[in-house]
Every structure is written in C-alpha cells, then in structure tokens.
Amino acid sequence: MENFKSLSALAVKYQTVLGYSALSLMAAVGESLFSSIVYKCPCNSWNHAYGLVFLLVPALLFFLLGFMLNTSLWKQVTGCCNSHAFHRGFRYWCGKRVHCLYIVLQVTFLSALPPLTWIALALLKVSFYECIMSGLPLDYIKARFCGSHAVCMKELPFIPCGSSVKLNISQVMLEEIRGNITAESQVLGWCLIASVLLFALVATCISRCQSPVSHLQLMFWKTYVENEQKFLDQDSKRHAAELAERNVKSFFNQETQEKFSTPENKDWSSISTANKWTNEKTYYTPLHKFIERKTDSMKASIRSVLPPAEVNFAMAAI
Known part of the structure; x- marks a missing residue:
C-alpha cells in the first residue's frame, strides 16, 4: 500500500x-x-x-x-x-x-x-x-x-x-x-x-x-507549488462536498440553512492568473500573492481605524 x-x-x-x-x-x-x-x-x-x-x-x-x-x-x-x-x-x-x-x-x-x-x-x-x-x-x-x-x-x-x-x-x-x-x-x-x-x-x-532565484530557492519554489496544489485539491473537494451536502439537506428537509462561506468570483479569478516573479516581494504563486496582499490590507485597515495609542499595541499583537 x-x-x-x-x-x-x-x-x-x-x-x-x-x-x-x-x-x-x-x-x-x-x-x-x-x-x-x-x-x-x-x-x-x-x-x-x-x-x-x-x-x-x-x-x-x-x-x-x-x-x-x-x-x-x-x-x-x-x-x-x-x-x-x-x-x-x-x-x-x-x-x-x-x-x-x-x-x-x-x-x-x-x-x-x-x-x-x-x-x-x-x-x-x-x-x-x-x-x-x-x-x-x-x-x-x-x-x-x-x-x-x-x-x-x-x-x-x-x-x-x-x-x-x-x-x-x-x-x-x-x-x-x-x-x-x-x-x-x-x-x-x-x-x-x-x-x-x-x-x-x-x-x-x-x-x-535567467532564473530570478537561486537553485535552492527554485527547488523550494517547486516544492511549495506542489504542496499548495495538493492542499488546494484536498480542501476544494472537502469544501465542495460540505456545500453540496448542505444544499441537498436543505432541499429535502425544506429548511433554511446558515450562510456558507465561499470565496467570491473575483477571488477565484485572482488566484487563477499566471504567476510572475517580482523582485519587490516574494510571491511563489497567485494564491500566495492574494493571501499576503489581503493580510497587508487588513493591517492597513486596523491602522486607519485604531487611535495612535492603540495602533502600536495592535501591531505588536499581530
């Protein structure tokens, strides 16, 4: 086996x-x-x-x-x-x-x-x-x-x-x-x-x-891409199965189900684009780039909402 x-x-x-x-x-x-x-x-x-x-x-x-x-x-x-x-x-x-x-x-x-x-x-x-x-x-x-x-x-x-x-x-x-x-x-x-x-x-x-990275980092890049695809396939199957089970149960039981969180169309489009290496930041895949930018935007929103005295505390917690 x-x-x-x-x-x-x-x-x-x-x-x-x-x-x-x-x-x-x-x-x-x-x-x-x-x-x-x-x-x-x-x-x-x-x-x-x-x-x-x-x-x-x-x-x-x-x-x-x-x-x-x-x-x-x-x-x-x-x-x-x-x-x-x-x-x-x-x-x-x-x-x-x-x-x-x-x-x-x-x-x-x-x-x-x-x-x-x-x-x-x-x-x-x-x-x-x-x-x-x-x-x-x-x-x-x-x-x-x-x-x-x-x-x-x-x-x-x-x-x-x-x-x-x-x-x-x-x-x-x-x-x-x-x-x-x-x-x-x-x-x-x-x-x-x-x-x-x-x-x-x-x-x-x-x-x-013309590789933008060294040999060892290129090997790491390939390993990351393989693992990301493996986890994406596994979670996609599980997520789709849970959504399908929820909808089928709701149809037969005639019950209103709680909202099921699913990525939006624009999010799917963002992670489906071709990946291009840039020297500004290290993004191994479009999914990696999407998550990092989303995290940066969340940090920026916290800085803009919190008073100056609380910003340092919030950033330290992050």
Whole structure:
C-alpha cells in the first residue's frame, strides 16, 4: 500500500511529463502500426500527396491533442472571453504579455514532442519519404535521382512498389536510387532528433540562467507549488462536498440553512492568473500573492481605524 501511495504521489508530481511521455510513446507505436498495416504507397500521381498526408496529418493531430491535454493552458484561457475580462483588459487573465507568450511557447514545445517523434520515426523508416520524393513532379528531383535517364524519370513514381511492379530500369539503378532516398530520409530523421535535443538543452540553459532565484530557492519554489496544489485539491473537494451536502439537506428537509462561506468570483479569478516573479516581494504563486496582499490590507485597515495609542499595541499583537 505504501508503495502504491508513493507511485501515486510521483504520478501526480510528474503528471505533465508522464502525460507527454505517454503521448510520445503512443505516437511511436501508432507510427509503427500505420507504416506496417495501413500505409501503402499508391505508386502513381498520388504519391506526393499520399505520403505528405501520412507524414504530417497524424503529427498535426498529436500536436493538437497535446494542446488539449495541457492544464496550464486551459487554466489561463478559462474565462478570458467573458465580459468582465474584456472590461478589465488583457492583463486581467494573463498578467503580463511577455509572461503569457512564455506560457504559450512552453505549451507549444511540449505539444510538439509527440508529433516530432512521429515525424522522426517515419523518416528513419524511409517509406513515407520514399513515397513523397518519388511523386514530386519536379524536374530537379527527377534529375537528382535519375540523372538524364529518361526511362528512370518516367518510372520514378513506381519505385516504392518495385518489388511488386516490373520496372524497365536495371536492378543496380533501382538499388542506387533507393539507397539515396534512404540515406536522405534517415539523415533528416537524425538531424531532426538532434535539433530537438539541442533546442531543449539551449532553452533549459537560458531558462536557468535567467532564473530570478537561486537553485535552492527554485527547488523550494517547486516544492511549495506542489504542496499548495495538493492542499488546494484536498480542501476544494472537502469544501465542495460540505456545500453540496448542505444544499441537498436543505432541499429535502425544506429548511433554511446558515450562510456558507465561499470565496467570491473575483477571488477565484485572482488566484487563477499566471504567476510572475517580482523582485519587490516574494510571491511563489497567485494564491500566495492574494493571501499576503489581503493580510497587508487588513493591517492597513486596523491602522486607519485604531487611535495612535492603540495602533502600536495592535501591531505588536499581530
């Protein structure tokens, strides 16, 4: 049981990483199944379009699915189009434009991992790229693979089906063309993988170098955010359950219940905005910022109400 709880805690802690890892694994398995079961190059004028559709459309679907599954994005988007948000302006739901752009770029990069996995594996397996290149109606492409051989240029679209279609070009030329296409496809695949890893490394280095806090405080920040979310989920469930129980009992018993304290809409909106670090005060999350400012306002109201002789006493008590 303890091991199960530990695994559950790790799953909750790294749910974003695990989610995109699972989506990338799904992309890898899907590409393998599609290329071996569903995909079959038509070996005619449809080669180019058919290969591009199988290479890019599933990648686009995985990209959109990655956006749909990102909770950080929906947290910022929810409620941004209501009248109150428009009245307050763009900063009502996003804080700062630069920080909003950072969130979008972060979500875009994470969502791009599964489709890039699909494309990289497809390029390494060559079949999609072979179908695309053999169907390109460009003289430059035909000359690059066939030189000045007119028969080869004419039969280039049939090369992906060379094992089942009789061709009028020699076996040596056929193997040479397939070898060139295979080399190009696999080189592009490895370059794509290397580019993604290099971009991730550079982005991580830039993010860490521009961190407003030290490494230890950054670890503390992450720990605080995880615990705050855990307690917020627990108390939200308990609070919602108590409110639901009160309302149901009131409905069936036809009794008037005492007032149930619940945060106002503006309070929920305040803690749902994007968090941005400032050097003026240390606010780890919007909830932390909301509580600290509320506390400061309460202290200010006490100072404005109490006589000078009582202010010092009240502040000492606080």
